[in-house]
Every structure is written in structure tokens, then in C-alpha cells.
């Protein structure tokens with residue numbers, strides 16, 4: 001690798017060879033109490049980490065962690081691909097007020113990037129948590145329908161099978177805050193879903209890789225051309241505090257031990273390389289190379 005795919009804060013995008021990657025925002029700067037996400041987090045340390053990692057990652061009064069919920073739009077002259085579909089509109093999420101019955105401008109944001117729902121060829125979700133599948137569907141005449149009528153939705157088979165089994169155990173239970181029923185099953189029913197291996201190659205230079213632990217079938221997505229490499233790493237790392245504390249798994253990880261091992265191997269593998277990482281919840285514009293810093297890591301240039 002000779003080139004680093006550099007994130008352009010102004011256009012909210014980067015290029016990997018002939019492929020462009022844009023960030024399409026559903027929600028930004030959503031506060032979460034640090035210990036709601038990370039059991040080990042304490043407030044005094046969050047205050048210190050805010051000045052180290054950047055004040056845009058923390059609420060400056062409460063020192064809650066701020067998270068972005070965005071989709072990565074990838075485009076070249078052959079394909080239009082969306083990765084991780086955020087929270088969605090009109091979804092009933094009474095225990096998650098920020099996600100509940102939203103009327104957000106996500107599709108307008110996509111239109112600003114010159115993409116209509118009909119243009120999308122592939123939709124991928126790194127995993128099937130509610131904040132990664134929301135825009136898979138939209139409410140039309142009182143029914144949930146796939147938002148992207150011409151898209152093939154690629155779900156890792158291992159991930160789908162896990163949640164399908166949970167659903168079959170108790171079909172009336174609102175697993176994943178209800179998102180399995182309103183944002184995954186309608187796609188299956190439409191015939192637009194394809195269940196794929198965790199190392200599936202989507203197109204030349206775009207392939208999935210297993211990154212289990214956050215969920216049982218969690219994957220990350222590599223985008224490569226001859227001289228640059230980007231990884232859409234989903235929730236393998238949630239927030240920059242995990243660069244300082246790579247050993248911290250979240251309260252939402254299915255298997256915290258496996259999640260920790262996956263994240264530590266991932267950060268070790270790519271620190272001090274030319275690979276840029278694009279996590280699903282980091283606030284803009286902190287997408288890029290990572291460097292080792294003793295036992296911890298940091299975003300290059302910070």
C-alpha cells in the first residue's frame with residue numbers, strides 16, 4: 001500500500017481508487033452515559049479523555065459519549081452500495097427515545113448525494129442490531145417495505161441464523177427492540193435478501209471478513225484497490241475511548257470476551273499501516289489511519 005485513503009472533512013468522503021465513499025447521516029451527536037455503554041467507564045476519566053480525544057466526541061456538560069449513526073455510501077461506475085442502515089423513520093423504539101418514531105431526513109441526505117432509493121444495488125449490514133438495519137425498510141401504507149426496491153440485501157448467514165433462531169423461540173417477543181420484525185423480516189419476505197458467507201466477496205476489491213463477538217455473526221468490510229485499503233469496521237470499535245481502552249467491550253456485545261479479542265487483534269493488525277478505518281459510530285471527521293501508542297492506540301494526526 002502506498003496511498004492512504006484520506007477522509008475529506010469538507011465533502012465528508014474519501015476515495016479508494018475509482019470508488020468513492022460518502023457518509024450519509026441519520027443521527028449525530030447522540031449522548032449516551034459512558035457507563036451505559038462501557039461497564040468500566042468512570043466520569044472523571046471521561047473528562048480527561050475528552051481533552052485527549054476531541055471535545056466533539058463528548059458532551060461538554062455531562063461528559064456523556066457522543067455517537068453518530070451514519071451509513072457509508074460506496075459508489076463507482078458499476079455499483080451503488082450502502083453499508084449499515086442506521087435507525088430509520090417511524091420505528092417504534094419506546095425504550096430508545098432518540099430512535100423512537102423518527103421523522104429524520106435520511107433519504108433527503110441520500111438525495112443530496114444524488115442517490116435515489118431505486119439506484120441502490122446492494123445493501124449490507126455489518127450486523128443486525130436495530131441501529132444498523134433501520135433504513136432497510138420504510139413504512140408505506142401502514143406496511144414495512146424494503147426502502148431500496150432494486151437492491152440485493154446481503155446478510156451474513158451466521159448472523160441471520162442466530163437472530164432467526166431467537167425469533168423462532170418466541171415469535172411475539174420484540175427482539176432487537178422490534179427491529180428484527182420491522183426491518184429484517186420484510187426484506188426476507190420480499191425475496192431481496194441473500195444470505196452469504198462471512199468472507200463473501202461483493203465485487204472486485206470489496207469483501208467481508210468475520211469479526212465475531214459484538215454479535216455472533218458480526219462482519220467488517222474491506223475495500224481495496226492496488227494501492228489503498230479502507231475497512232468499514234462497523235461496531236468492532238464503537239467510540240474513540242476504545243483506542244485508549246481497547247480491552248473495553250460494550251454492554252451490548254453478545255460475547256464480551258470474543259469482542260475484546262477481535263477488537264484487540266484488529267487494532268494491532270492495522271495500527272501503523274496505511275489502512276484507514278471507518279467505524280459506524282465515530283463522530284466526523286475522525287476516520288482514518290491508526291497508530292500504536294504504548295499499549296493503546298490513537299487516530300493518526302491526533
Ligand SMILES: [Zn+2]
Pocket residue numbers: 129131132235280281
Ligand atoms: Zn451500532
